[in-house]
Amino acid sequence: MRISKGLYLTTTILCAAFIWGSRLYLVASEDVVVSEVTTPVGVLFLQVTASLVSMVFGLRLLYRAWAAIQDGHTHLSPGRAVGYMFIPVYDLFHMFSVTYGFAKAYNAYLVRHSLNLPKLPQWFFLAFAIWCLAVGLTASIPGAWLYQIPIGIVVGFFYISKVCDAVNALPGSDSSFARITPA
Numbered sequence: 001m002r003i004s005k006g007l008y009l010t011t012t013i014l015c016a017a018f019i020w021g022s023r024l025y026l027v028a029s030e031d032v033v034v035s036e037v038t039t040p041v042g043v044l045f046l047q048v049t050a051s052l053v054s055m056v057f058g059l060r061l062l063y064r065a066w067a068a069i070q071d072g073h074t075h076l077s078p079g080r081a082v083g084y085m086f087i088p089v090y091d092l093f094h095m096f097s098v099t100y101g102f103a104k105a106y107n108a109y110l111v112r113h114s115l116n117l118p119k120l121p122q123w124f125f126l127a128f129a130i131w132c133l134a135v136g137l138t139a140s141i142p143g144a145w146l147y148q149i150p151i152g153i154v155v156g157f158f159y160i161s162k163v164c165d166a167v168n169a170l171p172g173s174d175s176s177f178a179r180i181t182p183a
Helices: 005-028 041-068 078-086 090-098 100-112 122-138 145-169
Strands: none
Touching: 005 041, 005 145, 041 078, 041 100, 041 145, 078 090, 090 100, 090 122, 100 122, 122 145
């Protein structure tokens, strides 16, 4: 299964940049004090829409990444990888399973199938999961978004790139949800 790296990168970066830019615009305008209470409804609606679009694409990427390495030995199904992200509080723990765990599962998949492909850097995927946890825990701090969004764009760019490149490098990546069985 091929994953369109350009589609995922463009969508995620544009959504995050829009949210950040609109927040900066509101802060810069002298007439508006930015808070959840005073943000104009139209801008808030667009920010929520951009957040939802970004979330849908992120969850779709997770599903497709986990689907690409299903061979009967992987500990997490694509449905569980995505579905458990909707469980409040548990999703903070589960982020480690679906990001760092994906790097470990992908690398194990390469070994099981004797594929001579570059392994995913597990340290980066662990750092990404820690970053997501930190953002989730500090999201309510006023002004935290000012730093979280631009750093998230950079970190997210590398995360999406690595996942797309890894999945697209697998044999059979041209066929949809192809399963590779051990010989």
